[in-house]
Amino acid sequence: MRRINGVLLVLVCCLGSIAAQAHPGGYEHDMAPEMLRIWHNQATGQTVTGAFSHMRKDTVYVQGKRGLTAIPLSQLAPSDKRFAQGISARIHQLNASLFAEVTEPQTSTTAKRPAAAAAFDAFAPKVKTRWDERTLYVESDGLPDHPLMVGITSWQQQVPLPQSYTGSNAWRVPLRPVPAANPLSAKTHFFRGAIALAANGIPIFNALNNRGADSFLIGELDEFGGHCGRADDYHYHIAPMSLQKMVGPDKPIGYALDGYPLYGLLEPGGKPVGKLDAFNGHETPALGYHYHATKTYPYINGGFHGEVTEIEGQVDPQPRAQGVRPDTPPLRGAKITAFAQPKPGSYALTYTIQGFTCKINYRLEADGSYTFDYVSPEGKTVTINYPSRPRGGGGGQGSGQRGAGGGRPQEHPAPEIIPAKPGDFQLTSSVVANGGSLPVDYTCDGSSSSPPVAWKSAPAGTKAFAVIMHHYPPGEAEEPHVYWMIYNIPVATKTVPLNDRAIGERGVNTVNRRAQYAPPCSQGPGKKWYILTVYALSDEVKPDSSVSRGVTRDALLAAMKGKILATSVLNVSYERQSQKP
Structure with a gap:
């Protein structure tokens, strides 16, 4: 019992x-x-x-x-x-499995070494392999030896942290892949987690992010085809072709999680690749079924020829990444220019935005916690210590995009620590500063009033303004929550007063689908960040409202495309009063 x-x-x-x-x-x-x-x-x-x-x-x-x-x-x-x-x-x-024995994977010391293990030998001993009769287990720390992060122009403010892909949390590659009766495409499935494992022990995610966009084409990846997910976990979204220098041209550069190998742009021996199926795979007499890398989408295996189990949008089972920090929204306009590891356990990332240079320096402490130094353009530093990650939980593989990443809710600096220069187009509020805490009156715990906002120094040629307030929730939400949208604000207007309902036209929020302000009321403990953006437009817009009951954020952004002269952001936070200890 x-x-x-x-x-x-x-x-x-x-x-x-x-x-x-x-x-x-x-x-x-x-x-x-x-x-x-x-x-x-x-x-x-x-x-x-x-x-x-x-x-x-x-x-x-x-x-x-x-x-x-x-x-x-x-x-x-x-x-x-x-x-x-x-x-x-x-x-x-x-x-x-109700009446089955629950045991840790048992590896064999007598079973013949599988051929698949050889693909990972070039990266030993950092990458370790073990196996039983059916499965190859691959262990790594989740950090490659090649340079990281440089060249990313669409950044989620995530940085590389070591991961414990070891023991029962190791990667699993089936040694006896079985063709699927109904193969699944990565165009419609597997928007979370890994779909393959590179020979250096780094996971490879779907080429499409969780919004269905090509991560490579929109600038989310570094020079080696990787970036970090919500748990600060590094992973690829395209084939890591650089690994061929280590593994050799005749060996796979990785394995899909259905057990079939992933080769480079050519067949072993240098022969051109024949016709590939929709998943970038084919069968040859020498190799049987296998996948190939390509220079265009899907870049890697575009789905699974073999049997896999999909649970909650990802291949199951697979390891869990563990984050230490809360998630942060994208930092528009930022470009990562340098990443270094000055000494073991110490890291330094440099990025530029709007002509300014900012840094994030972080290090592993003796107690297992991480200390982050967020350095502003003037050299001012905000230091935050994040406690060590809990064992056996948290994290979770993701699409490499927004989300909690297993980080416990804690206060952290505003997503953008960038001072406005004189003459900048700038959004402000008389009730909260950039990076400050939104007063309770403007939330569902108070009177639910819409906050007053103002802007100045609009660029020449501005004919109208728009204001959007949104929030990226933790977890797997594919789109942001939208709280407030005003558009076609007259050019002579420089402020939206407290509780105003008359200026401009209103779009619908995603909270109650009404064309009005929805006060922040996010569930869960900890501080949440909300982003207010003002847009200076070269003309008024006519968003399409035919596909929804009112104008949505997507419709408004589509209508503003090509008309945005400048933007300014006001980041504010709020922690639910009822959930404070």
């Missing part, structure tokens, strides 16, 4: 952690708000707020305020569909 109770406890905990990723609830109910999610029926246009109950015969049942609602799986929005399938798969997986 003790064995069964232990597994049931695991089931309950896993389902609780899955449900905690849902959207916050919007009504009083006996169910905890973190268990709720807004489900979208694309066929009817209706939404249902509730928690996942179960799935039967391709129908999802949602437990809401008025009981169970049945929604055909095929009619759910893609993100809701992936969410339901992930929970259902996890339940089946846990139930199947």
Whole structure:
């Protein structure tokens, strides 16, 4: 009985952690708000707020305020569909193992060394391999030996930290890959986590980020095809071709997580590659099925020819990365110019933005914590110490984009520590400074008033203004939460007063889908950051509102494309009063 109770406890905990990723609830109910999610029926246009109950015969049942609602799986929005399938798969997986023995992977000392292990030999002893009859286990610290980060022009403010991909948290490569009955494409699946492992022990993620954009084409990657995710975990999004210098032209540069090898641009021996399938793979008499790198999308394996299990949008199982810092929003206009490791456990990153040079210096302390020095252009330093990472949890592989990354919520400096120069186009507020804490009156814990904002020094040729307030939530949200949008603000206007509802035109927020200010009310403990941006436009805009009930942020940004003369950002934070200890 003790064995069964232990597994049931695991089931309950896993389902609780899955449900905690849902959207916050919007009504009083006996169910905890973190268990709720807004489900979208694309066929009817209706939404249902509730928690996942179960799935039967391709129908999802949602437990809401008025009981169970049945929604055909095929009619759910893609993100809701992936969410339901992930929970259902996890339940089946846990139930199947209810009476099974739970043990750590056991490696063999007598089994014949698999040929796949040779691909990682060039990077030993930093990269270690072990194996059993079915699986090759690969251990690494998650940091490559080549230069990092330089050349990134679309940066999420994340930096490389060592990861513990060891023991039961090692990478797993199947030694007996099995062709899938229904191969899955990376165009529609696997937007989280790794889909392959490079020969140097560094994970390779989907070439598309979690918004479906090509990470390479939009400037998110460094000169070696990598960047850091929400847990400050380094990974690639394209094939790391530089590794061929170490492994040799005849060996794979990595393995997909279905067990099939990934080779370079040519076949072993230097022969040209024949026709590839949609996943960048093909079969030859010498090698059987294998993938190839390409210079254009999908760059790597564009999906899986072999069998894999997808849970919550990623291949399962796979290691968990562990972060120490809270997530931060993108730093628009920044370019990373240098990254160095002055000594073991010490790192230095340099970036430029708007003509200024800023630095982030960080180091591992003796107690396992990390100390970060955020250095402003004037040389002023803000020092933050982040406690050591908890064992056995946190983190989580991601798409390399926004999210919590396992970092526990703590105060950290404003996302942009850049002083305005005289004459700069500048957004300000009389109630909060850039990097300051938003007063409670402007949140759901207060009177929910919209804050007053003002701007000055608009560039010549400005004909209108727009203001957007948004927030990147932790977790796997693919789009930011939008709280406030005003556009076609007359050029003579230099301020939006407190609680104003008359100036300009309003777009809809993502909180209640209304054309009004939605006060910050983010769930979970810790400080959250909100970004207010003012846009100076060369003309008024006419956003498309035909695809939604009102003008959305995407529609407004599309309408402003080519008309933005300048922008200015005001970063503010807020910590829910009711969740403070």
